[in-house]
Amino acid sequence: MDTLALWQQYQDWLYYNPDLEIYLDISRTGVTTQDLAQLQPKFSQAFADMNALEAGAIANPDEGRMVGHYWLRDANLAPSPELTKEITDSIQQIQTFVAQIHSGQIAPPQGGKFTDVISIGIGGSALGPQFVSQALAPDHPPLTIHFIDNTDPAGIDRTLSHVENRLVSSLVLVISKSGGTPETRNGMVEVQEAFRKRGLVFADHAVAITMAGSLLSQQAESNGWLAIFPMFDWVGGRTSELSPVGLLPAALQGIPILELLAGAKIMDVATRVAEIKTNPAALLALSWYVIGQGRGEKDMVVLPYKDSLQLFSRYLQQLVMESLGKEKDLAGNTVNQGIAVYGNKGTTDQHAYVQQLRDGLNNFFVTFIEVLADRPGDSVDVEPGITSGDYLCGLLLGTRQALFEKGRPSLTITVPDASAKTVGALIALYERAVGLYGFLINVNAYHQPGVEAGKKAAAVNLALQKQLVKTLQQEARPLKLTELALIAGAEAQAETIYLLLRHLAANQRGVKIQGPPTKPGELLYSWQR
């Protein structure tokens, strides 16, 4: 296609939202008007399904749950006055609590004001808060946030070492919708221990964000924690950034949460339009569908050309992959759906994997995110008439062009700035696009049955570990693996037994292993007394 025809195509497909000043360009995706016509019936159904979802239908049938994240930024849309009140009350509770923390009205028992936040949570209870913190926290926030989002002991130590002697003035947020996620529980237990060692009372620093009645909520209540904020049954972890899960940590850092919500609300209005070409989320879903043949055949590479938006791709990884990566469709057919997501930031990635994107496997499409405002204030010239920001723009355009020349699709979202309003809008845009795409491919985008398998297997392995330790403690002589497996009643688990014991031995946890590491089947295992 010649450049003039391409320019025409750009104009024909360009979407612009005047309230958000956000553009979406899908002219380099290969989407045609025939695709639009062909997919219209599917979209009509998806728009109707989305209306039903927003009206309170049980859109997550496996879990029997409503899907209400859109109500979070327009509480009047909630299907009952009780839910409307729950939402508005939660925002009010956040604002009141944060004002009291910032003013020192709620303060650490040892005096002064709270200076740091240790946020413990995983998946949807971490990724949104991390993304928004990196995108929007001021350079000198009223409270500095630190995340524990794993059960990695060294990672926990590192986070606590960043807090250093400010544990005494740290607020601890324990964030878990279910209130029973082991990694989060472990992080909490480790932090509680750090407080105990310093002679500090954990409850005086602790805040829970969880569903009413959960284990975490019971614990917080019975131990007299500082506060408990609600997480709602009808909000999924990966769409919880604009619930207390995301709003409380953001507000503590001085991020204007009402602007986040306002940006999302405007985007919600724009993505409720039941016409593909004037609905940016529908245009995204259409592009994903056409590019990946409705089967996710191409990976989504997300490249924000702005350092502060770097974690957007990691945030989207969960939103897209946990929502769409499903074995069965809603009719029970095996479909193995999904779209793989990765990315970091431009132009940095240009000096890493963009080589393959241009010349290697053609198994992806790029989403460029362009931020028009370079920085507040003026820029220096890095060469006559050219700034660093001009380079950022030029390199984005250059990469987009270079990919197109080689038949590699891309789409570009252009935002005016990386403000709270814009970030809220981007979150809402992708929540809706994922929802619409889920309807197009007929999967339940709101459950995550696949994650359970790994969790169950881990629990079985830890029970086996306890059994092995008991067996070794009761045996006076070293045992071969086959003997140990037999006594422990786990003959079929030889490999797992070996791997569990090797880990214990490496951490001086009482297990002694003798023999050549190259022959795991011949090793002798005993308990060090």
Ligand SMILES: O=P(O)(O)OC[C@H]1O[C@](O)(CO)[C@@H](O)[C@@H]1O
């Ligand atoms: O907030 P919770 O209940 O601790 O769950 C954390 C994450 O774990 C998952 O359930 C997956 O295991 C995610 O969907 C969720 O965001």
